[in-house]
Amino acid sequence: MPLTAITWERTGEWAAALCVIAVLTLLWRENLLYRAAEHLLLGLATGFLVTVTWFEFLRPKWWEPLAQSWTAGDGGGVFVGLLALTLGLCWYGVYHKKTEWLMRLVLGVVIGASAGQALRNQFTQQMPVLASTFRSPIVIREGGVHAGQSLENVIFLVAVATVLLYFFFTFKQDSPRWRLIRSVGRFWLMVGFGAYFGNTIMTRLAVFIERVWFVVNDFFLGFTR
């Protein structure tokens, strides 16, 4: 079987595969190879993000409009550009006790805007979900009771009611009846947490599988391509 020709692309793939293997060595135990790969990733990611932030955001949205306004003698444009710079620099006030208030100033604006949006989101996103909770336990379709849908709605309503009651703390709940309701509520909570946990494992596995495949296909089998 002939060995593959060495190209820049192929060299990059090998470097990536070696980094993956270095990171996976953590499964064996903590070691220098893993640490080196971790620091390499952090350095590369930071450098990449800084470059992209300048070329995709700061240059087209701030520097170029400011420079154009300056050249055209547009005082308003220059003022807006310098105001944005001043407000942006206020964030760095956090690094000194005497200038901390500057950061709080811009933070207040951001929190205010986010709170306003969160309030709107409550109505547009959560209210329809809340309204859809009010389901009929008996579903009539084509002149008759739809047994499957009715059963689904009954289970749904029992789950919602018992979970809500589980978090009801305003009076003592130590009678046998309350204990039963709380147990049912806890059961549905466990079902929910189980779904979350299963989905979490699935995503983590997907990341792992893709990397193992990359090492097998592009590194080990790649030598023969």
Next chain:
Amino acid sequence: MWRILARLGNLDPRWLYLVFVLSIAATAVLPIPLSVRLSPESQAYYETIEGLDGRKPVLVQADWDQGTVGELRAQFISTVRHLFRKNLRVVFVSGIAAGPEFYEPVVEEIAKEYGKEYGRDWVSFGYKLAEPYDIAIEAIARDFRATVRTDRLGNPPQAYPWLHDTRTAADFALAVSIRYDEMRAYITYFYEGAGTPYIAGVATISSTPLYPFLSTGNIRGLLVGSRGGGEYEQAMGKREFGTRFLIGQSAGHLIVLIAIVLGNLGTWAARKVKAE
């Protein structure tokens, strides 16, 4: 017998890692046939795109990178294929810095497959949605041109005739996001604000709390992780990365299940040995 079983409870987890690596590596090279059907949420996703008439462009936010390529790449490929097959014009944006590096080569490849041209059928504005995302989506919904400014060639949106009248969320036929989690701001600013439907492709880990939004119609369709990608791929008549990935995923899940059973058996046996 019980003593051997009891040792399973204290097994070094590195043996489990080794089994994982070997079995998943085997699925990378062994061809195993696997067929899946569209789940209701994937079906809704498919039908939403199928129902578009092509009068307005579609906005696709592609936020997958090396960390999510396993779960989201197949979803993205099938979505773009479906959009191009339907002769829909597509606007691509990203909310992560590395996004364009990943999605642009894939789109170019699919565009060749369907005879689509950059500028005529699709356009990429790159990384234009920075955090906080709610504000970025609100901005693109209110003033698309001012938010994206220029595409990868340095042209403004109005340089393309089919984007000449695209100014707000109402001027898009559909908003699609393919990323680790959903982008709920599309519900607020596209669906509720402008009546533009929203569909999402997400990693499995983010899918659990989204089903209520699916039942209310706020999210019209949903692709869930590698399963959604594999299903959609097969619905598009292909059996590629997404289908193969499901085989690896199934092998991984099987090992997890076997490990849970053996671990519990080991604990149970250990108790029995101790009692004796």
